[in-house]
Amino acid sequence: MESTARSPARICRGCWDQMHVPIPIRGPLALPFRAFGITRSKMNPNICTICERSFRYVKKQQHISAAATILFADIRGFTHLSERMDPLILSEIVSAFQDRCAQAVWDHDGIVNKQMGDGLMAIFNFPIKIRHHVDAAIAAALDIQRSCTSALRSLDLHADGLALDALGVGIGVHTGQVEIGEFSTFRSDFTAIGSAVNLAARLESQAAAGEILVSAEAAAQAPNLMAGTQTRTYRLKGIEQPVVAQVLFKG
């Protein structure tokens, strides 16, 4: 496994990996850049806002095709909870979830590309290059399950008469070629699209609380992490062939 508990980067790891250009993001050399609005990205604090918002400058194209691993995670039963729960507690749960997930993704050099309420999408292998990006994504998924389980249990939810068991995280992981770039003329932050992204999202939607569903393609690239996992076959909306996935974590 690569890159857990790495020390904070002094230059942007995305700009370095993509262009071999050193952009200071920490320390005194970062100050003049900050004055021009170049700061650490919200997607990952080891990359900068150039990678985040200037994809066309970084890659000299509007989008590229790249191998990447995609992770989707969300809180299971959130709709049910949101109908019954005090909005303040709900927002505490969402914050705890988003912060823990981000830390886990960053610890393995991924980026939090999208946050949507009680869910998120992470990309591994862009802009920071990761040799074993499937391993990195699965390691992040395991960290998410561990840290969210403890965080959610530590919240005092009994006051609302809700079963704690109802709360948990579902995760889907898939790897493949995706299109990365800007897909809107008015937004400048990049994202990834393509069938591999959609499959990861669909797997996540099938994952029960505490489960990580890893596609067969991803599992084949991370055999060390797959010992003793259970295999399941899904028929997913919009996908003709049955999809085989491994269930990695049952919290």
Place this chain on the structure above:
Amino acid sequence: MESTARSPARICRGCWDQMHVPIPIRGPLALPFRAFGITRSKMNPNICTICERSFRYVKKQQHISAAATILFADIRGFTHLSERMDPLILSEIVSAFQDRCAQAVWDHDGIVNKQMGDGLMAIFNFPIKIRHHVDAAIAAALDIQRSCTSALRSLDLHADGLALDALGVGIGVHTGQVEIGEFSTFRSDFTAIGSAVNLAARLESQAAAGEILVSAEAAAQAPNLMAGTQTRTYRLKGIEQPVVAQVLFKG
């Protein structure tokens, strides 16, 4: 109906409506602000990056409860298409969709709060106040259906042997109290959470290509727009009571 084809605002309409502070966003007075990184927001070009990223400064709290109308839209059958279609054409479709949707939302003073691949979430009544925010959201939904239908038809997709009828947009609209604010310690852009948001998302997931599903609560507040619509009842995942919705547009 309010605010179609309004001229571009010279001061940020969000900062004005929320704080009565005039922040120039166009014209010569905007220049010094731009030097400090205060520019037009990507969520809506009539608001500024202060509204977008400094919620706590604008509202003096981490989040607020507010009445708002939420619109979700996405491309129906996108997973199916993404399995068969050239990634370049796929990205053209996504760009055309996102740009048309944004224009429709902005024309009615809403904001594009989230974009996720082939989908988006829009908020009406924050930060720009809209007296009839349900009307505004439904008018935007109608515009989205009209402009996306023509845009998608104009793309030359026959080359891939795909039926054009497969392409269309599904939309869900609901109104209610939502929590608006920052729900992550590392992201600074605000969003909305709560059961009303989830219900809008669930309605969208039920909408077929060309349909706008409007919740009964939203429909009751926009009777003028609801003439001749069809009523349907749904059982939605995570929601105990059956949900009644009106089908507004069948393209």
